[in-house]
Amino acid sequence: MHETALMAGVFDVIEKHTADLTVQRVTKVILVVGEMTNAMPDALEAVFTVFAHGTKVEGAELQIRMIPLTARCTECEWEGSIEQHVFICPHCSSLGLEIKSGRELYVESLEVE
Amino acid sequence: MEIKVNQGILSSNERTALENKKVFDENGLFVINIMGSPGAGKTTVLEKTIDILVNSVKLGVIEGDIYTSKDAQRIEKHGVPVKQINTGGACHLDAGMVSKVLTDFRLSEIELLVIENVGNLVCPVEFNLGEDIKIAVLSITEGDDKPMKYPLIFRESRAVILNKVDLIDFTDVDMNSLRTDIKRINPKIEIFEVSARTGQGINEWSRWLLEKVKDKNVKNAVN
Ligand SMILES: Nc1nc2c(ncn2[C@@H]2O[C@H](COP(=O)(O)OP(=O)(O)OP(=O)(O)O)[C@@H](O)[C@H]2O)c(=O)[nH]1
Ligand SMILES: [Mg+2]
Ligand SMILES: [Zn+2]
Numbered sequence: 199m200h201e202t203a204l205m206a207g208v209f210d211v212i213e214k215h216t217a218d219l220t221v222q223r224v225t226k227v228i229l230v231v232g233e234m235t236n237a238m239p240d241a242l243e244a245v246f247t248v249f250a251h252g253t254k255v256e257g258a259e260l261q262i263r264m265i266p267l268t269a270r271c272t273e274c275e276w277e278g279s280i281e282q283h284v285f286i287c288p289h290c291s292s293l294g295l296e297i298k299s300g301r302e303l304y305v306e307s308l309e310v311e
Numbered sequence: 312m313e314i315k316v317n318q319g320i321l322s323s324n325e326r327t328a329l330e331n332k333k334v335f336d337e338n339g340l341f342v343i344n345i346m347g348s349p350g351a352g353k354t355t356v357l358e359k360t361i362d363i364l365v366n367s368v369k370l371g372v373i374e375g376d377i378y379t380s381k382d383a384q385r386i387e388k389h390g391v392p393v394k395q396i397n398t399g400g401a402c403h404l405d406a407g408m409v410s411k412v413l414t415d416f417r418l419s420e421i422e423l424l425v426i427e428n429v430g431n432l433v434c435p436v437e438f439n440l441g442e443d444i445k446i447a448v449l450s451i452t453e454g455d456d457k458p459m460k461y462p463l464i465f466r467e468s469r470a471v472i473l474n475k476v477d478l479i480d481f482t483d484v485d486m487n488s489l490r491t492d493i494k495r496i497n498p499k500i501e502i503f504e505v506s507a508r509t510g511q512g513i514n515e516w517s518r519w520l521l522e523k524v525k526d527k528n529v530k531n532a533v534n
Contacts (some may be wrong), residue, residue, distance in 0.1 A: 200402050200434035207320030221498050236433045236463055284495045285461040293498030303437070304319040310312055
């Protein structure tokens with residue numbers, strides 16, 4: 199259950215961005231999670247509630263925006279989504295695919311009062 | 312009011328990992344982070360590897376475990392400096408935990424630092440420690456569906472050790488499909504078929520690792 203450690207990271211970021219402001223309450227947290235991360239949205243939501251309890255984040259909505267796995271071919275410039283984690287270029291069969299998106303794990307924005 | 316943030320939730324670990332990496336590089340250390348399920352054979356493979364490499368390269372070992380120091384005790388018998396990290400519940404090592412024990416080693420006297428992560432196929436992958444490469448250990452008794460179920464560890468690893476091949480006849484594992492799946496996820500990964508029990512494949516893997524250590528040493532000597 200490393201969602202606990204990930205959520206600690208989320209709350210560090212929230213704290214850092216609200217500490218010097220006169221923020222009474224955080225009402226919404228938008229979290230961006232790539233498809234190829236080991237973060238389970240359900241587990242994140244469960245842990246979020248636990249972390250928020252008794253803080254200015256209590257009662258806030260956690261919105262998780264999932265980002266699909268996409269890659270770019272370094273040989274032929276093909277770009278597209280990766281299905282079934284097959285990292286072989288569908289256009290030129292090259293094995294040199296670089297991940298373009300799908301590894302994100304970041305707090306995008308907060309809604310505060 | 313909306314606050315734009317755009318900050319990674321692993322950014323503080325990433326920062327510490329970079330600091331670790333700097334220390335490793337300054338000391339000319341090659342560092343590997345060994346990951347895999349509980350019982351995959353990480354410690355046993357490491358013990359066999361140490362016995363082969365101990366005369367060619369100066370080793371140090373960090374053992375990650377939730378509560379015990381059993382693995383560190385096993386490594387100690389092979390005559391290399393070893394330090395135990397107990398995570399106290401956490402399912403992975405993080406860069407800060409590694410940073411804290413580095414002072415216990417004479418880093419300038421070590422060429423290869425091996426970090427055995429907590430037994431887990433999922434959690435350790437997201438937490439960089441500052442290592443040069445990640446190594447996955449998968450025992451074939453875990454089943455050939457594991458790469459497709461847990462692709463990230465195979466994508467991020469530079470090599471995978473398929474351990475316990477001595478047990479092949481007792482499993483329904485299709486080695487070809489296992490290898491194909493791993494190569495689809497990471498076409499550049501090295502695959503070693505190993506039995507830490509019989510010693511099969513240990514030489515080949517150890518030689519490959521030694522090359523990597525030497526490569527880094529040469530680079531350091533040039534710079
Ligand atoms: N048959 C067989 N057994 C093995 C092999 N490698 C390891 N084992 C056995 O598998 C069990 C687990 O091995 P360990 O090396 O402790 O595994 P580990 O991955 O370090 O486990 P944790 O640190 O607890 O996650 C032990 O009983 C080993 O003797 C192998 O190649 N063949
Ligand atoms: Mg072990
Ligand atoms: Zn291509």
